[in-house]
Amino acid sequence: MSTPGPIAAIEPLLAEPASAAVLCDLDGTLAPIVERPELARVPDAARVALARIADRYALTAVVSGRRATVAREIVGLEKLTYIGNHGFELLLPNAPEARSAPELGSRGRVAEEFAAGLDPAELDAVGLRVEDKGPIVALHWRGAADPAGAQELAVRIGAAAVEQGLFLHHGRMVLELRPGNEVNKGTAVESLLLGSEAAVALYAGDDTTDLDAFAGLDRLETSGRLAAAVRVGVASAEGPTEITALADLTVEGPGELIPVLAALAG
Numbered sequence: 001m002s003t004p005g006p007i008a009a010i011e012p013l014l015a016e017p018a019s020a021a022v023l024c025d026l027d028g029t030l031a032p033i034v035e036r037p038e039l040a041r042v043p044d045a046a047r048v049a050l051a052r053i054a055d056r057y058a059l060t061a062v063v064s065g066r067r068a069t070v071a072r073e074i075v076g077l078e079k080l081t082y083i084g085n086h087g088f089e090l091l092l093p094n095a096p097e098a099r100s101a102p103e104l105g106s107r108g109r110v111a112e113e114f115a116a117g118l119d120p121a122e123l124d125a126v127g128l129r130v131e132d133k134g135p136i137v138a139l140h141w142r143g144a145a146d147p148a149g150a151q152e153l154a155v156r157i158g159a160a161a162v163e164q165g166l167f168l169h170h171g172r173m174v175l176e177l178r179p180g181n182e183v184n185k186g187t188a189v190e191s192l193l194l195g196s197e198a199a200v201a202l203y204a205g206d207d208t209t210d211l212d213a214f215a216g217l218d219r220l221e222t223s224g225r226l227a228a229a230v231r232v233g234v235a236s237a238e239g240p241t242e243i244t245a246l247a248d249l250t251v252e253g254p255g256e257l258i259p260v261l262a263a264l265a266g
């Protein structure tokens with residue numbers, strides 16, 4: 001589908017940056033997807049633009065599935081706000097630690113306890129990698145020795161996790177086991193924006209979980225809390241088709257997002 005040019009699409013933000021918010025997903029949006037997630041990095045040009053955006057806009061946030069402190073390390077900017085673990089964590093500018101979403105209550109460790117019971121030999125046999133992210137446990141098969149076998153094992157583990165009361169979330173070659181289903185990128189973006197001065201907001205993302213954030217913007221726009229919202233879809237072969245179908249502006253990968261960030265930075 002065709003979308004307007006970058007400048008036309010972001011005009012609602014350029015009119016009054018001090019009353020606008022810029023929110024971006026990290027992996028696949030700011031940072032190109034890499035085989036080993038620990039090697040992900042944000043291009044310097046994107047970092048420079050984000051730093052300038054943070055100085056000019058009401059709110060600048062990175063919204064990630066990673067731990068909030070890890071997202072901040074990768075971006076390398078202390079003055080941004082970080083939503084981590086898909087909304088389960090909030091790390092404010094220059095704060096030493098992230099705080100947990102209050103909705104989580106006493107269920108902060110249920111996913112971790114479930115993962116402790118998994119058989120390491122069975123995981124190793126197919127190369128399924130378990131990432132402990134605090135309240136969330138992620139099962140990764142990107143780069144696995146046996147990707148099909150690893151995905152199959154992840155699905156089986158997921159079914160057992162659901163029986164234990166955990167919730168599943170599917171991403172790009174990752175299955176997450178979560179302690180609850182009432183928190184997502186959308187609810188987190190919504191509460192962050194409600195607590196800000198922003199009357200206009202932009203969200204850029206590439207994956208299924210970013211559709212929740214798009215929905216969060218929709219709700220705020222419908223209620224009139226936001227005068228305008230701009231959804232930027234970062235297209236990829238692995239991402240859902242809705243991400244570009246629902247977008248106001250589509251870019252082809254993180255590289256094409258950089259000029260949009262530069263234009264926002266002014």
Ligand SMILES: [Mg+2]
Pocket residue numbers: 025026027028029205206207
């Ligand atoms: Mg992403």
